[in-house]
Amino acid sequence: xxxxxxxxxxxxxxTTVSRALNGYPEVSAATRKRVQEAAxxxxxxxxxRAKGLATGQALAIGHxxxxxxxxxxVNPIFGDFIAGAGExxxxxxxxxxxxIVDDENEEQIYRGLKSRRAVDGVxxxxxxxxxYRLPLLHELQMPFAVHGRASxxxxxxTWLDVNNRSAFERATNFLLDLGHQRISLINGLEVMxxxxxxxxxxxxxxxxxxxxxxxxLMRSGEMTEVFxxxxxxxxLGQDDAPxxxxxxxxxxxLGARRAIEERGxxxxxxxxxxxxxxxxxxxxxxxxxxxxxxxxxxxxxAGRRLAQMLLDAVADPGRAPQHALLEAELMVGGSTGPTPxxx
Amino acid sequence: xxxxxxxxxxxxxxTTVSRALNGYPEVSAATRKRVQEAAxxxxxxxxxRAKGLATGQALAIGHxxxxxxxxxxVNPIFGDFIAGAGExxxxxxxxxxxxIVDDENEEQIYRGLKSRRAVDGVxxxxxxxxxYRLPLLHELQMPFAVHGRASxxxxxxTWLDVNNRSAFERATNFLLDLGHQRISLINGLEVMxxxxxxxxxxxxxxxxxxxxxxxxLMRSGEMTEVFxxxxxxxxLGQDDAPxxxxxxxxxxxLGARRAIEERGxxxxxxxxxxxxxxxxxxxxxxxxxxxxxxxxxxxxxAGRRLAQMLLDAVADPGRAPQHALLEAELMVGGSTGPTPxxx
DNA sequence: AATCATATCCAAAGCGCTTTGGATGTTCAT
DNA sequence: ATGAACATCCAAAGCGCTTTGGATATGATT
Numbered sequence: 001x002x003x004x005x006x007x008x009x010x011x012x013x014x015t016t017v018s019r020a021l022n023g024y025p026e027v028s029a030a031t032r033k034r035v036q037e038a039a040x041x042x043x044x045x046x047x048x049r050a051k052g053l054a055t056g057q058a059l060a061i062g063h064x065x066x067x068x069x070x071x072x073x074v075n076p077i078f079g080d081f082i083a084g085a086g087e088x089x090x091x092x093x094x095x096x097x098x099x100i101v102d103d104e105n106e107e108q109i110y111r112g113l114k115s116r117r118a119v120d121g122v123x124x125x126x127x128x129x130x131x132y133r134l135p136l137l138h139e140l141q142m143p144f145a146v147h148g149r150a151s152x153x154x155x156x157x158t159w160l161d162v163n164n165r166s167a168f169e170r171a172t173n174f175l176l177d178l179g180h181q182r183i184s185l186i187n188g189l190e191v192m193x194x195x196x197x198x199x200x201x202x203x204x205x206x207x208x209x210x211x212x213x214x215x216x217l218m219r220s221g222e223m224t225e226v227f228x229x230x231x232x233x234x235x236l237g238q239d240d241a242p243x244x245x246x247x248x249x250x251x252x253x254l255g256a257r258r259a260i261e262e263r264g265x266x267x268x269x270x271x272x273x274x275x276x277x278x279x280x281x282x283x284x285x286x287x288x289x290x291x292x293x294x295x296x297x298x299x300x301x302a303g304r305r306l307a308q309m310l311l312d313a314v315a316d317p318g319r320a321p322q323h324a325l326l327e328a329e330l331m332v333g334g335s336t337g338p339t340p341x342x343x
Numbered sequence: 344x345x346x347x348x349x350x351x352x353x354x355x356x357x358t359t360v361s362r363a364l365n366g367y368p369e370v371s372a373a374t375r376k377r378v379q380e381a382a383x384x385x386x387x388x389x390x391x392r393a394k395g396l397a398t399g400q401a402l403a404i405g406h407x408x409x410x411x412x413x414x415x416x417v418n419p420i421f422g423d424f425i426a427g428a429g430e431x432x433x434x435x436x437x438x439x440x441x442x443i444v445d446d447e448n449e450e451q452i453y454r455g456l457k458s459r460r461a462v463d464g465v466x467x468x469x470x471x472x473x474x475y476r477l478p479l480l481h482e483l484q485m486p487f488a489v490h491g492r493a494s495x496x497x498x499x500x501t502w503l504d505v506n507n508r509s510a511f512e513r514a515t516n517f518l519l520d521l522g523h524q525r526i527s528l529i530n531g532l533e534v535m536x537x538x539x540x541x542x543x544x545x546x547x548x549x550x551x552x553x554x555x556x557x558x559x560l561m562r563s564g565e566m567t568e569v570f571x572x573x574x575x576x577x578x579l580g581q582d583d584a585p586x587x588x589x590x591x592x593x594x595x596x597l598g599a600r601r602a603i604e605e606r607g608x609x610x611x612x613x614x615x616x617x618x619x620x621x622x623x624x625x626x627x628x629x630x631x632x633x634x635x636x637x638x639x640x641x642x643x644x645a646g647r648r649l650a651q652m653l654l655d656a657v658a659d660p661g662r663a664p665q666h667a668l669l670e671a672e673l674m675v676g677g678s679t680g681p682t683p684x685x686x
Numbered sequence: 687a688a689t690c691a692t693a694t695c696c697a698a699a700g701c702g703c704t705t706t707g708g709a710t711g712t713t714c715a716t
Numbered sequence: 717a718t719g720a721a722c723a724t725c726c727a728a729a730g731c732g733c734t735t736t737g738g739a740t741a742t743g744a745t746t
Contacts, residue, residue, distance in 0.1 A: 031694080251626065282417065395703090396731045
């Protein structure tokens with residue numbers, strides 16, 4: 001069923017039917033109702049493509065998901081983020097189109113989306129420091145919103161981020177207050193902006209307590225379970241091993257716990273862990289009582305909100321870029337405790 | 344840059360330029376080359392919408408991801424599956440459009456995709472037993488391919504599935520051969536087709552060894568870490584507790600291990616675990632030596648292949664539905680061992 | 687009764703492509 | 717030289733919508 005057929009059935013012009021359906025005032029209430037009902041019974045929905053051609057809009061938002069070409073690693077937060085964003089799009093009649101691309105030829109993807117006029121805007125995932133994508137998108141005049149931030153950008157842009165610095169500062173302080181002095185940081189890849197901010201928070205807290213930062217206690221890499229395990233095992237094997245760990249993700253923390261227990265140590269007693277928790281639906285941090293003490297911020301909620309911010313920007317290209325800085329909440333679980341006394 | 348402008352620049356008609364770019368024979372080699380180069384330098388790409396309108400194709404495949412409305416749970420395999428499928432689409436110039444939808448009004452989504460002519464076909468995720476979506480898509484005449492199977496469907500359809508029955512039969516046999524008699528099954532929700540098949544494999548193995556299936560040892564639920572933990576804790580607290588567990592996912596298995604260790608037991612010695620491993624990029628089952636003994640099948644590879652099967656079906660609507668049944672490989676890790684002797 | 691505003695509808699153009707049905711040269715055998 | 721066969725290109729229609737610029741009818745105003 002298309003417009004032509006529908007308007008024929010109703011004995012009206014395409015113009016009138018289109019206007020009735022799109023809420024224009026030049027249609028009598030009676031006619032509008034009649035059209036509305038006919039559209040429902042015949043299950044008529046305008047073709048997105050035709051509508052897009054006519055209006056110049058795509059009615060779609062692009063998500064370009066970079067996949068590490070080295071490890072073929074898909075960021076595990078991506079599912080929940082997308083789920084959140086999808087809710088927003090569905091409510092506003094937008095489509096979400098997804099490009100999974102290894103980070104080598106990401107630029108081509110953006111150019112393609114632009115020149116094919118496939119989307120009205122894009123969400124930038126996993127921003128790096130001095131991310132080249134921001135100037136690129138500016139140049140392409142493609143509206144965008146960033147999940148995270150990219151320090152080093154000179155022009156303003158729309159973003160939503162967790163306050164990673166303050167979260168990790170707080171996490172580190174929490175451990176310091178428990179008496180820990182040797183605190184390790186298991187971080188994401190340092191090219192990622194969030195990882196850099198987290199490190200800053202961690203270092204600031206240490207420095208403020210007069211503790212010098214020890215590079216031997218800081219590791220960064222792709223945040224897998226195995227990475228958490230290996231780095232923890234390594235560090236626990238060192239002389240002057242850490243008594244506490246700040247981990248960048250729950251998955252890392254799981255690996256860290258494995259290494260701790262493998263050595264016959266007890267988490268929360270011999271070694272404390274505090275982690276960041278993205279509140280992923282399939283990997284909750286325990287039930288009522290969290291397993292891990294954690295700084296927590298829902299990535300799904302982030303998806304919902306950032307999508308809305310982008311749609312706002314698309315609807316009104318003139319408006320100033322919006323920002324949102326979310327504060328993570330600290331949840332005390334069973335993985336942290338006072339420094340073990342040296343016997 | 345659009346076709347009109349480009350053809351103007353070249354002093355050619357739109358027809359000729361279009362044909363040159365699309366590989367039609369009615370164009371001289373010299374002209375084609377000239378056109379090709381101009382397209383490159385001006386970064387011309389035909390508008391997907393206009394092309395779609397003209398050809399009647401959408402050049403897009405829809406993925407409808409059901410999200411449990413109760414738990415807002417996004418299936419964790421989804422990211423990797425999508426990544427695989429995305430590779431295939433990118434190679435063939437298709438777009439992937441994603442709808443995240445709570446399973447209540449999934450039907451509306453399919454009808455919408457059809458009537459808006461937004462996609463050329465869809466991938467069905469998470470098939471249930473007697474899934475209503477298959478007859479629905481048939482009725483809508485929408486090409487589709489199923490990740491998994493839906494027992495109970497009368498008409499043939501395109502699918503790709505892991506041989507869940509044989510994988511779980513094999514896993515159970517592996518434990519039986521180690522001497523285990525009390526073997527528990529921690530399964531996904533039983534409405535899901537895969538969970539049912541897995542149970543069948545498990546039960547078949549037990550029965551073949553003359554062991555009666557004990558409902559007290561079988562649990563099913565959404566496969567989270569917490570679910571694995573709680574069910575394991577429960578069962579280990581029972582009289583006549585299991586000495587081995589067959590788990591449906593690595594995440595469940597992580598929870599099971601937590602419960603085991605919490606009781607002061609040792610995995611692989613006091614209690615064995617064998618799990619299914621989807622080879623997710625962020626949750627590898629250890630490094631060289633697997634942590635868990637597991638049946639393994641890459642969900643990413645599944646995405647790649649199923650996407651191709653769907654594109655084939657779209658390209659040639661007449662062809663008979665294709666199937667692919669993948670056999671999982673068994674990887675022996677450290678989580679299994681002989682039955683502990685009763686002291 | 688003539689004029690005008692208002693309400694209601696419609697024909698046709700246009701969005702950027704593909705594709706049909708020619709038109710115009712060129713080449714070759716006769 | 718002549719017509720057939722081929723190579724190469726183009727004008728225009730059509731895909732399914734929105735939107736511009738009227739047309740017509742109705743009722744209020746003078």
